[in-house]
Amino acid sequence: MEGRVRILNDQPIRQDGRYVLYWMQMNRRVDANHALQHAIEVADELGVPVLCYEGLTCTYEYANDRIHTFMLEAVPETARRLAKRGIGYCFYPRRTRQEPNDRLYELAKHAAAVVSDDYPTFIARQHNASVPAKLDVTYRVVDSSCIVPMSQITKREYAAYTIRPKIHKLLPKFLCAAPDRSPRRKFEGPVPEWHVAVTPDSIAALVASCEIDHSVRPSISYTGGRQMAEKHLWLFVEKKLRRYAKERNEPSKHATSDLSPYLHFGNISSLEVALTVRGYATEHKLIADEFLEELIVRRELAFNYSRYVEDPHSFDAVPDWARKTMAKHAGDERDPLYTNEQMERAETYDPLWNATQRELLLRGKIHGYYRMYWGKKIMEWSAGYQQALDLMIYLHDRYALDGRDPNTYTNILWCFGLHDRPWIERPIFGMLRYMSGDGMKRKTDTKAYLQEIALLERTGKDPHRVE
Ligand SMILES: Cc1cc2nc3c(=O)[nH]c(=O)nc-3n(C[C@H](O)[C@H](O)[C@H](O)COP(=O)(O)OP(=O)(O)OC[C@H]3O[C@@H](n4cnc5c(N)ncnc54)[C@H](O)[C@@H]3O)c2cc1C
Incomplete structure (x- = not known):
């Protein structure tokens, strides 16, 4: 976990807290999630279970059917995988502006600690700047978006050629599987009455009931969620990786991974992708350098930029x-x-x-x-x-x-x-x-x-x- 955790307020651990709360904002996955793993570590030390809270509000800019649908498609699998690990889960779709906007605070009242995702853009950036001061319990964010944690590159880099040597130097330390523990104590409930259990069949009606822009239709090409992310990854390594270097700039060849939507919503981590691709390339004597350059150097240059600039x-x-x-x-x-x-x-x-x-x-x-x-x-x-x-x-x-x-x-x-x-x-x-x-x-x-x-x-x- 070295270099991944930042504590964003001066509040203590609540000794009589009922659980450690993991607020899943950006890395919407259960596997290879350092933030969830940090929540588990803290919970095990305190002898309490973990509760995961995931929200989907109608109020983010341009909220629409496409983005809502893609995000909701991940929810049933998240619920299943958390349950398997004995972690509690509550999901709150805020359908209208009239509905309450304080679910996190309600849950935080009983939390021993609140853990979330360290992410340098969009709502998570705003939340991580404003929420910690409003809590009376410790609030930590964990970087599970980058392979080399953002904190390890200590200033803004000016181009790929300046960040590349730094990343390559640190990769042996950080390009290794994320911890994969389940909490010692199982979450026994109760979950709040506002929790909504999402099933694949309920998504369309749920989206229709939200006060969002219904004119942007769901993508005709991408279904959200962990399983789809894994399918794209395996399709890529087995069918496209060997062609990537030569054909990636030729759209009609479909030689790229199409993983960017899944990486963005954190359905899969770049760390898992890099390990899988590297492992497959070694086994099959393929060269994956071009792909890993995009996935690691170019992508982490973007995180470095977003982290260190004000706007x-x-x-x-x-x-x-x-x-x-x-x-x-x-x-x-x-x-x-x-x-x-x-x-x-x-x-x-x-x-x-x-x-x-x-x-x-x-x-x-x-x-x-x-x-x-x-x-x-x-x-x-x-x-x-x-x-x-x-x-x-x-x-x-x-x-x-x-x-x-x-x-x-x-x-x-x-x-x-x-x-x-x-x-x-x-x-x-x-x-x-x-x-x-x-x-x-x-x-x-x-x-x-x-x-x-x-x-x-x-x-x-x-x-x-x-x-
Ligand atoms: C004007 C413009 C806008 C872009 N907007 C986005 C965006 O909104 N979201 C986004 O993820 N990418 C964006 N890119 C970068 C790049 O085009 C996409 O990451 C890539 O096309 C995603 O497709 P893929 O997953 O099949 O890529 P692959 O070629 O399979 O690459 C694998 C992963 O590497 C990373 N990657 C690839 N190219 C770049 C790059 N140039 N810079 C940083 N990381 C890269 C991505 O995470 C990508 O998913 C943009 C590029 C341009 C020129």
Whole structure:
């Protein structure tokens, strides 16, 4: 657990607490979860059981059927796996704004300690800043999102090349299986009367009963939950890993893992993914370096960025050269110039870009290589850089299953020079890296991609969906 635990208030352990409360905010899984394991450690020391609390509120920005459904799909399996370990579980879907918003505080009153997830973006970042001061019991957060805990890289890193050697040096210590204990004392109840037992059959009605945006339909490609995360992982190692290095930038080859939604909601940890991939690669004499570079170095660079900057959604941390070049080119004529609505509806002159936006609308994720093109074109066609940044964040927050993640903001800002270097100067882009439709056509099979997205749109079904 070294380097993973932070204590966020000065309150004591409640000696007569009935349980240790684990508030599952971001890492919505039972296995390989260092925070849950820390809760178990503390509970065993005190001789009390563990109770896990998971909430789903209707009030987060752009709450909608897609995100709610994906999150709810994980709940039955979480409940099953916790029960198997003798851990109590209560799940609270706050359907309307009129319903109570204080379930955590209600449970914390009887807790010996409260443990949660250390996560540098979205609601968890806000909660971890505001909740600890309101509790009269110790509140700890545990980093189970990164392989090398965020605390081990003690300052903001400026690019992959600066963080890489540090991560590689620390990997032998941290790239090892998470503890896997069950608590000594079983939770015997009672669970609060507001707990809702979710079953696969009850999800659609539950989503329909929530005061959220019902116009964003569930993804046609991804089902949430632990089992689906494991299926994607095994499909990847067995069928795609050997092709990854060569084909990962070719969307029609489906050579990437599609794990980002599962990593974002913590249904699976990057640690488990890395260990599985490395183990399989060793056994089958494959090289997994390219994949592990993305999963570990690039992903943890994003967590490092989000942890150390004050506002991960702003231009504050882009390098000076990028800021200067944007200032110089702010007045360049944009032609064409599209409104946010035109871009949201995928109504530009460029069929390839429209297809990437449709992929986001339908699948809730864009292929990694085309996602760069998607971002760069939004920059080119928006009235200004700030409008472009705001639109990219809005589209991710609203439609992407892997949105609101450290990867979201870091990679969107990469389009504006973060973690990148200056390139040849040109209109609008200045010295920011440029991407063109012709380049995409030269390097990838755009025709196959256009056909694939057209089929999704026509049929409303994804033949690549993992069942
Ligand atoms: C404009 C833009 C926006 C992006 N928004 C997101 C986002 O909202 N959420 C998100 O997870 N990723 C985002 N990315 C990064 C990358 O595109 C996705 O992580 C990747 O496409 C996810 O698909 P996969 O799981 O099949 O990736 P794989 O290629 O199978 O990679 C495995 C994992 O490695 C990590 N990874 C891969 N590429 C990167 C990268 N460039 N930076 C950091 N980590 C990476 C991810 O966790 C990914 O799931 C964005 C990239 C761009 C250019």
